[in-house]
Amino acid sequence: MTAPTSTSLVGTELPDLHPDEVTRATLALFAGASGDHNPIHIDTDAARAAGFDDVLAHGMLSMAFLGRLVTSWVPLGAVRSLKARFSAMTPVHARPHCTGRVTAVEQGADGELLARIALAVRLADGTLTVRGEAVVAADSLPTT
Amino acid sequence: MADTAPLTNETGPGPSPQLTKETGPRPSPRLTRDTGPALSPGARLTPFTVTVERGRLRFFGSVIGLEDTEFTSLERAREAGHHDLPVPPTFLFGLELEHQAHAQGPDGPPVDPSRVLHTEQSFNYHETAHAGDELVFSPVITDVYRRRAGTMEFVVRDTAVTRPDGTAVADLHQVIMVRHPEGER
Secondary structure, eight states: OOHHHHHHHTTOBOOOBOOOOOOHHHHHHHHHHHOOOOGGGTOHHHHHHTTOSSOBOOHHHHHHHHHHHHHTTSOGGGEEEEEEEEOSOOBTTOOOEEEEEEEEEEEOTTSOEEEEEEEEEEOTTOOEEEEEEEEEEGGGSOOO | OOOOGGGOOOOSSSOOGGGOOOOSOOOOOOOSGGGSGGGSTTOBOOOEEEEOOHHHHHHHHHHTTOTTSTTTOHHHHHHTTOSSOBOOTTHHHHHHHHHHHHOOGGGSOOSOGGGEEEEEEEEEESSOOBTTOEEEEEEEEEEEEEETTTTEEEEEEEEEEEOTTOOEEEEEEEEEEEEOTTOOO
8 A cells, every 4th residue: 555556546436336226115125124214205195295296215225325336346344434415305216326436545543544435326317316425444445 | 294193292282283373482383302402412312222133134235236245145244254244334324213213202203204304424434243233322412403494403413333342333423304394483
């Protein structure tokens, strides 16, 4: 993990992740699997009563995809943090598209070399639904 | 208003909030539990312990497209150096939410979950957790504030997740927004 190698990592793009279409079944299963039973994600009547046209995907489903994107690139044990800000709704039938790009390689507080990865989830029409960031141990990054 | 009876507490005395149209000051219609002192910033909620279940991890992993990986296959997990299925990066959030949904009072859910939007979430990791691990969640309400003439209420919650001996596993940071269309308060 010499400095030249680390700096050359900046700008590296993670392989994009294109999860399957978010169906009603996905939302029902994710509610059960994740423990988020909020009815606006699984019950159209409840979603309408709350002022939405239809059920919406869990923000945490998109964030789970970001976690999948990151851990498909570096080992789980190398992930130091994961953050997400949810900026737009993901409607049912959406096809989220997850991207990541290394924006910095820097020394952490305890001296560990860390890579900062900017993450995003977008819908097919380009709407940004989640902006996120992961910090991972730089020495775990694929070097190819 | 959504039919979310099992999760709500809003059957208190007085008319349902959506039927009232008075102007001027009146008691807050108790749409959320935050009207009590328990949700003031700094409030420590009751810690709770959850055992991570292998089947649950497998279910979670398969729903988000992680079939045949270390997150769903014991064989793959062992190949990757884990003694059991590891907890994927965002899984702990749901364990906390699920506990909250079944708790009462200030530890319980907002009165009407259909008004709640998740606006921000982060995780800081200290140690990988695995199936079979017992994890202790210690939530603190770190901030509560309102925006846009009171129509948006933000609740910030920070939860330390540790092993029973106190070893740090992860820190969760959550911001939710509760919609109050009538803008009370």
